[in-house]
Amino acid sequence: MTTNTIFILHDNPEWIPPFAAAFQKAGVSFQEWIFHDDAGHFLNLDEEPPQGVFWSRISASSHTRNATHAKEYARAVLAWLERYGRRVVNGSAVLEFEVSKVRQYLALKKHGFRVPETSAVFGERQLIEVAKKYTTPFIVKHNQGGKGLGVRRFDDFGDFERYVNSVDFEEPTDGITLVQEYLRSKEPFITRLEFIGGKFHYAVRVDTAAGSFQLCPADACEIDRQNSLPELAGGACDINGAKNGAFSYRAEITADTPLVRQLEDFLAQYKIEVAGVEFIETANGETVIYDINTNTNYNAAVEKQAPQAAADRIVAFLSEL
Numbered sequence: 001m002t003t004n005t006i007f008i009l010h011d012n013p014e015w016i017p018p019f020a021a022a023f024q025k026a027g028v029s030f031q032e033w034i035f036h037d038d039a040g041h042f043l044n045l046d047e048e049p050p051q052g053v054f055w056s057r058i059s060a061s062s063h064t065r066n067a068t069h070a071k072e073y074a075r076a077v078l079a080w081l082e083r084y085g086r087r088v089v090n091g092s093a094v095l096e097f098e099v100s101k102v103r104q105y106l107a108l109k110k111h112g113f114r115v116p117e118t119s120a121v122f123g124e125r126q127l128i129e130v131a132k133k134y135t136t137p138f139i140v141k142h143n144q145g146g147k148g149l150g151v152r153r154f155d156d157f158g159d160f161e162r163y164v165n166s167v168d169f170e171e172p173t174d175g176i177t178l179v180q181e182y183l184r185s186k187e188p189f190i191t192r193l194e195f196i197g198g199k200f201h202y203a204v205r206v207d208t209a210a211g212s213f214q215l216c217p218a219d220a221c222e223i224d225r226q227n228s229l230p231e232l233a234g235g236a237c238d239i240n241g242a243k244n245g246a247f248s249y250r251a252e253i254t255a256d257t258p259l260v261r262q263l264e265d266f267l268a269q270y271k272i273e274v275a276g277v278e279f280i281e282t283a284n285g286e287t288v289i290y291d292i293n294t295n296t297n298y299n300a301a302v303e304k305q306a307p308q309a310a311a312d313r314i315v316a317f318l319s320e321l
């Protein structure tokens, strides 16, 4: 058990209570550094950081929650921590993965994984032209995504053209929209593999029959989704919000599953220590990885079904460092 102070660097206090409960249960304390717009932090570059273990949970969607510059603040702070040799879990290189699906897909593909065919479009001018190179249906999403930002399915180029030219067009925060092949799943669910300390923890099945692209597992997002339903309904796609009960523990995937082993190898290579990796099993028998989340939130129902709650494993992992 560590005598180190554990620091959690994050941008969303709503996601902390399940971890706080796990820390409390284990009798381990932690401190928070919150990268909100009004958090009022500053950095004296000539001072050393405090001693401790630092866990970065900066999320790709931080800019949607009163944390406009969380990514930039975190880049500065992580550079400072790493410069002084502090132990950082999910450090600066991992943050760059979190905020760029381009980076994720390039690395995954290099490692031999099948990823969706994707184009990254800078700005709006060439969006329609690029989309026309894809067959319908196709997907658009934000390079810096999380919580389904900008994820839409189009079955018709005319609909897409109208969308791009309308006030509904969702501008990506980094200006990069991805156009992507649509993955037709064999059964209506996606799978999310959770890794802690670089090791497999459990697999989660998320039912997508309701048609949602917003699949954040956190309770806080569940509330968000319910609140945002009327506003989102009736768009160019079928965003309905994943229903309560959409998340379940998928017991047949274990540490011995070949995909899991390959991913552990991949995560080790890129020093990604805490991650949720999402894939779809397609109708033509392929397994396609399309999202790496490095600030994972654990679904309350799954935490109860699984042999060990991920939040408890996180505390044990951080305490051992």
Ligand SMILES: Nc1ncnc2c1ncn2[C@@H]1O[C@H](COP(=O)(O)OP(=O)(O)O)[C@@H](O)[C@H]1O
Residues within 6 Å of the ligand: 116, 139, 141, 145, 146, 147, 148, 149, 151, 180, 181, 182, 183, 184, 190, 208, 212, 213, 214, 215, 278, 290, 291
């Ligand atoms: N290429 C695709 N084909 C089919 N469904 C997709 C595709 N990409 C994303 N989705 C659906 O949209 C959800 C959100 O997309 P994702 O890439 O995970 O973005 P985010 O980073 O915002 O979570 C996925 O969990 C999946 O259900």
Ligand SMILES: [Mg+2]
Residues within 6 Å of the ligand: 146, 147, 148, 215, 278, 291
């Ligand atoms: Mg996702």
